[in-house]
Amino acid sequence: MPDKPSSYGQQNSGFSASPSDEISSGFTRAPDGIYPDHSTPSDTRGLPEKQVLTVSQLNRQARQLLESRFALAVVEGEISNLSTPGSGHLYFSLKDENSQVRCAMFRNRAGLLAFRPKNGDKVQLHAKVSLYEGRGDFQLIAETMEEQGRGALIRAFEALKFKLKEEGLFDRSRKKPLPPIPDVIGLVTSPTGAAIRDMLIVLKRRFPLAEVVLYPAVVQGSEAPDSIARAIELAHIHGKSDLLIIGRGGGSLEDLWAFNDERVARAISASFIPTVSAVGHETDITIADYVADYRAPTPSAAAEQVSPDLSQWQQWLNQSEITLRRQMERQLQNNQQRLDHLEHRYQRCFSGLRQQGKQLNQLEQRLVQGMKNRLFREQQQLDKVAGKLRHPKTELNQQRQQLNSLQQQLIRAGKQQTQQAGQQLEQLEARLWRANPSREIKSQHSQLQKLQQALQKAWQHQLEGQQQKLAELSHRLQTVSPLATLSRGYAIVQDDKGNIVRHYQEVSQGDEISARLATGVLHCKVMAQDADN
Template sequence: MQIKVLSVSEVNSYIKRIITADPILYNIRVKGEISNYKLHSSGHIYFTLKDESSRIRCVMFKTNSEALKFNIEEGMKVNIKGYVSIYERDGQYQLYVNEIEPSGIGSLYKAFQQLKERLSKEGLFDQERKKPIPFLPKKIGIVTSPTGSVIRDILSVIDRRFPKVEILLYPVPVQGENAAKKIAYSLKLANENTGIDLLIVCRGGGSIEELWPFNEEVVARAISESKIPVISAVGHETDFTIADFAADLRAPTPSAAAELSVPDYKELVECLSSRQERLVSLMNSKIFNLKDKLNHFKNSYPMKYPYQPIHNYRQQLDRNIEDIIRAIENKKRNNKEYLLHMGERLNSLSPLSVLGRGYSLATTEDGEILNSIDMVKPEDSINVTVKDGKIYCRVSEVLKEDKGIEKEEV
């Protein structure tokens, strides 16, 4: 029997038919670690799945990768469902992946953890971004399903606690493929209504798949970007969603959200009444104290004798004036005595005083005091002043006084 010579393509095609016909390889589950991960621009994902001693090439086409709820990361341990076939062009077999789940944890929970971590790093959940919940909102917007018990419970609680609040419902689907986009759109639409003071985003309990729209990034960002404070109430008390972290306040249940959104009217009235009574009591006490102080002031000495301080000041002023006059008189008297004393001293030193004692004062015609014979010569005129007038004289002779010389005794 002569064996036919096959081409490379025929061999690869034959091997492919054998592999794809194998019932185990055609529907297989494999666990391993992601390596050499690459996301192609086409949307296809290429990576290698490995364990301690071996590896296999894997490809996940865009139609399947778009359904992933989490991001594939290098080194991630996963469980893969798919089939083994051969890539005929290269003659290499590879694992064609239909589904991927993180090993030991659900894919949705993994996606939840990844998104929560990423948004937290962005600061989307920071306490500084949280807006205060208004104490008494006039209008509340509720983003939830228009059917079911959730909206009825919220309306019932709000009507019981504070029936005067206006409610505006934004009906949205709370589960399903397009629910997240519609929830985000309703949040943005509600922010265009300037009359809304508070938003409640809520739904009842359910599985993680049913609650998943509230774990979508588009909803978290819409809540974070809302200018209106948002209360998130998704599922039961033990359920936590990304929307809860992004909201300004998380309520354990929708009914609890309604409780937190408005005060109890009866309690508020009782509180206001109590505070009113306390305020009136404080005001009465204050008025009583002021009246008592006023009466005390009215009966005080200054009020009974208001002019007495003026009289005292007048008396004091009179005494001060008298003291000033007395001081002035004393000063004048002292100054007069001092002046007389100084006058006497000056008079004793005056040339006139000397003249009064029998002396005279001779001066030249120019008024210079004549104190030497060298200042005049015969026929010069001189003036002689005596105590009771002046004598005009003419010099007839100038005699020089001989002082004599004492001889030394031998």
């Protein structure tokens, strides 16, 4: 079969024949006047002259007639005489028990095939009916090719894939990371297949420390989906595996179809144990591959990828031990050199430490003596200030004592005057009794009452005077008391050293000061300074 003919892909020239051209007599009258039985009418007298065609024109018109007559045809058959030249086109024959037809599939369509066709494959073509003008060969130009019976499976595969993807079962956010060092590896596969043997060999070679638990399942046939889902459920009930490898060896699409089942996909998606899909060969893609947390191209590759290499570990540990030893030796040498250097410095500094110790003791004594002197001076100054700023309560106590003393003196004076008046009264009574003049008695009695009233007034006046004096003294004391001044809204301002601030220039902006109020102390910071306006 030659390479792609030059006439392939040409557009129709507009020539066509309709079913009305067919004649019931058993032959077809073509527009060009040529009869299929190669015979001519016995009598052509009076008929117009017919057009004579070249072979190329005939083949072209025949091709155009076929392509316009037939739409895209679906044809089933078996591949034979397959040819795959370097151009990338496919040339083959499609046959059944009785007939065959030549077929061509061009490179742009052949590159989209999901399988590699071979002689003997039963396939289904979507093809255009055409004719190869160069040889006049009737042929099909294939647009798509599917393995016979495979088309329905592929459509079901794509439908389920779309459904699960829309539900989010393929989202990367759902993928769980695989443990770097699994203690227990669970295998969901057939106990008699080649896949289990391959995985056990790899795991024993790479990481024999890991425990392997088999959860047997049927991996092919109508019972396989339920069996695989039950095995995954059993692994969760067991609750021992750190990860699950779910898969089987290679096979046809039909053989692997259990891993395209929705029940298996949902069981894998619901697994809280990290899962690895290892189904078939590297080119085989199943729904389980999309749903699982990780896809391995083959079961052996899955065992390789989930198990650390013990020999590499041993090599790494040996190298790490050598590196650690070297670093420890280097660190010990550095520490020894540093120790020698510090010892040398210590010996040089030790001789100076004694002298510095003596100087330190002298400085300490001077510091203690200076602190004592400073404290003594501060105590004296504090005593002076305390003498000047006696507490008002003390002053009031003194005034109260003085008032009590004056009150006692007044009482004593009143008693003394009363006694004197009593004595005078007794003397007068005695004189009265001696003289006994009634007028004198009445006069003296009246005088006595006046004296008593005068005495009472004098005593009351003196008492009020003393009370007024006490009130004046108390008022004067309250006037000079700093607490009274503070209660009127004033404050005593001190700097951070406790000195009283009397002028705004004694502090600077940003200094911390304290203001003692009648009750409590305010700690402030100087924001600005203004002279008296």
